[in-house]
Amino acid sequence: MMGDAKDILAESPSLSKIIFRRFWSKWYNKLLLGLLSIMVFITIFADFLANNRPLYCVHQGETHFPVYLEYKQWIFDTPRPDAFLNDDWKSVDYEKAIWPLVAYKSGELDIDNMGFVAPGKGKKSSDNWKPHLLGTDRKGRDVASGMIHGTRVALLIGLIAMFIAFIIGVLLGSMAGYYGDNGIHVSRVRVILNVIAIPWVYFWAYYVRRFALADAAANGPFFFLGELFISLVILFLVFGVAHLLASIIERIPRLGNKKPFPLDSLIMRGIEVVSTMPTIVLVLAVVSIVSQSLFWVMATIGLVGWTGIARLIRGELMRIRELGYIEASRALGFSEIRIMWRHAIPNALGPVLIHTAFGIAAAVLIEAFLSFLGIGSSADMMTWGKLLKQAKGEMEAWWVALFPGGAIFVTVTLFNLIGQGIMSAMNPDEG
């Protein structure tokens, strides 16, 4: 008998496989994924595609791989060879050199070609000068290089922000949907003790350690992670003590009575509060408070953007938890966590993936929007929005308007179409 069941399981593909097969069977979806992988490729290898130094060169009989050297220098803090100390790679005589596709770094100024030089034109300013494939902007920065490094910024913002949103949304939404208001039974004592623990956690894990955390953050990310780990240990210790105390007090007969804990209502209130925050305005405020860095843009978009995902997965799980197979797995004696992670959530992920794809598109738009306003990224980092900004009133320099505008359009459409594609793969009947 068991053998039969296993055979059937082996033969019948899982739902996600069916959906993926249906998605893949359309030629235009293949095209979309191809385009996405090109963008991912550009994101990963941006420094090899557009940089101010050769990929490979022979200089005074010595062979160098300058782009690779840059990484090495960044990670191991090794010094640069003497010949290139002043970072002026274009005026060096090379015996042999292979240059990247675009021979300009993001934000690098070509002072002789300031003020919107058209694609392919421009003045040769040094021995190894390369033409600007897509022209230059007002300050003489190469548009093609800006496009390549802008791809990296846009994709990173979209993916990381939505990754944060996805994690928070799935976690909170699935808890709200699966347990509902009556799924968890906790004694009042336990709830009260945990609430009391919160200010103590704030005090011991954050407030007392604020100087240690700040100093570690100034010293580098590894120190900060170390200190953060200690803070987390303290957090778990305090809550652990609260639970321990609760377990002891619960032995007193009347105090141990368990009541349903309104987890769903609580999370829904939280969702309401967060979804009231105006995302763009909040990012503007946060960036002006903390610092002009992409990290805070991503973090803010992620920390505010999870509500849609949480709502969706909550609704799906409310439906799924009533289905027969969940009851069956309960009857088989699986733990609640296992049922949730292995059986309930995977079946609710479809709509969430769609929403995430649309969310990435929205995050790319927000980033373009912010850098158009000149907010959110450091001055030497080129983004599509920053290039586009210069097109205001300078439409004769069509290359500054067309390429970044087109790139934003293509990226946003790409993710929207992927979302659309997953949607129609999931419900093939609904057009």
Add this chain to the structure above:
Amino acid sequence: MLAYIIRRIWLFFPTLIVISLAIFWLYVNAPYDPAEDELKQEEGEVTFMDRVGYEREYDRIRRKFDLDIPSFYISLNSLSETDTLYKIRGKKYRQTLSRLSYRCGDWTRVAEYKSNLEALEGDLYRMSVDSLTRKPLALLKDHVRDLKKYHDYENLSAVIGKIEERVTLDSAVMGLTPRHESLSTSFENMRSTGAWWNNYIPKLTWNGRNNRYHNWMGGFIFFDFGDSYRGGTVNSYFKGKFQPTLTLSLISLVITFVLSIFLGVISAMYKGRWPDYMISGILFVLYSLPSFWVAIVLVFYFANPNYLHWFPTYGLGDDYNLSWWQAPFLNWNHYILPLICWTYGGLAILTRQVRRSMVQTLNQDFIRTAKAKGLSVWRVAFKHALRNSLIPIITIFGSALPLLIAGSIVLEEIFTIGGMGQLLYRSVAGNPDFPVVFTIIMLMAFVTMLSYLIVDLLYVWADPRVKLTKKQ
């Protein structure tokens, strides 16, 4: 239903309080302090009276922006600290003292050191500057400034040693010896105290009602949002800014709704045929076009004397005598380009929703009945199906207005319209004008909450089956 409505309205307030706390928390942590500039002037060679003037001005500015009172009703500190740190002049100095009290563990010792340091500083500025004292005084002032910056004992003791050297060797400033001695003693006292355990004992203080949060929120009730960092009240910045943004947003909301219902019904009726594909396709493309890009392209080609000068380049027309409802009609040519950019993004989302909900309704039995009665297809669509499909659309309404206002930030900058968006953008730029920024955020959150509330109530009105617990 009445019970539901009352419960829903009652829930409004705790949510509002939580949101206001979250926004206020950001506000308190905003780094720019308008009074700090006053203290920077002390860097130069200043007389005692100058200094008193700067400090008075510093205190005045702090008082004006409620920075000299506690932030909240309660404050949580450790036993080693003072709970009135906000009263100390200078952000850097506050941080230094805070660190020192953390290291020492006993605020009374730090306070003693602090008062000795300030006594020495006062004497330095009070001494008359002549050819003999100029150089040593300048050096000593630098040392004192360093003392206010450093918080590690090694650096501090080195600087105190330098002061000692100066005071004992230079006859011109020898009079400061007692001051230096008491400073040195109090420093050693502080250094020898290592009551680190006090850091781990929390201390809760009740600050009373005179706190920043209470005053800020209390002001909102009377539409008094306090003072701006750039001079004048926050209210004076808002004057005339609501109107253009709200007018544009509301007009574009109406256009979006009318158009999207029309287009959505058509594509639902022709589902799977060319009108459907055409509408969906065009709207899909429009949705992915960033509105600011469309805006600069439109301005360049349709409001440019070199190309087509059909529309004015900026503003909403400067005839201020027109009332808010007259302006859009009489200055219509100013409104067309902004309205296009304001509208098309939302149009795509809403049309999709209308279409989806119409398709679902059109598959239901009562529609078949209506068709069987012999009613015309369009009559069935608009009279019977549309009404039932609109219920899910109501929810979108709630999030539309806040989105439009957020979109106005960049569009108003491009079209040079003096509205809320432009005000917000300009308040964030440079040294941010945080009172204005956070008032706008709070007002936007309030409007959003209010529109969610209205949407929920409308929902009950439209579909009485909805219950609070089942709310999605």
